[in-house]
Amino acid sequence: MNGECRMMPGMMSGGMGGMAGMMTGDHMEGRLAFLKTELHITDAQGKVWSAFADAVRAAAKGARTMHGSMMGTATATWPERLAQHEKMLSAHLDALKSIRAAAEPLYAALDAEQKKTADDLMAGPMMGSM
Template sequence: MMRGGWGGGPMGPGMMGGGPRGGFGPGTAAAPGDPAAHMEARLAFLKTELKITSDQEAAWQAYATQAKQQAESMKALRARLPAAAQSTPEVLDQRAEFAKQRAEHMKALSAATKDLYTVLTPEQKALADQYFGGMHMSRFNARGRGR
């Protein structure tokens, strides 16, 4: 359910794979049901692939912190899901609340992402565009729209 931008949170369908736009390579099955653990593994992979330098570390850490916070938030939202069946209005209210919280997290993550992007070299930006571009496709896009 990571959609749009460089956001964090649970991965949507089709997000696990072996490279650019398809996942993050080795270790993709590290934590299939835990978005926070999955994000940790993904961030470690991306940091290595991008070859983040000591001069870029502060911007990377700000980005990684936001991505982890969003993943933890999504994990907490999942934990709040009721075990019993809900009525349609209850389901829609819950979805609206989740969307609102995701939007708030995405705003913070977007700012951290922009800060990181400004300190990347052109080569790192090209890699980031490949890896991050497919990292957060919506479920709709992951099913092949636009391909």
């Protein structure tokens, strides 16, 4: 990754587990603050920004809960592990849908320059998973 890349690895590139699932609360709040600053969110955009940030927080909380519930499953059988993985993927999909539902009105409220910045910062499969 070159020094000019503005995307912070881990949050966007690795799915919910990489993005929010393993993030501490402080780290996620820092990432959200960074995004808000970089996007130059205005007072008029505050409501849609807050909805987006809340969706990301909720997704991260769910991912951390899911990750915690899957710890210690080393003795699970193959079918049990498959079922656990299916449950995790389903939760990731639900989280992505929630984030997308909040991201769309936020994106619609951004001006052209903010959209370009968002497109650059939100690259990746989940935020592109924050």
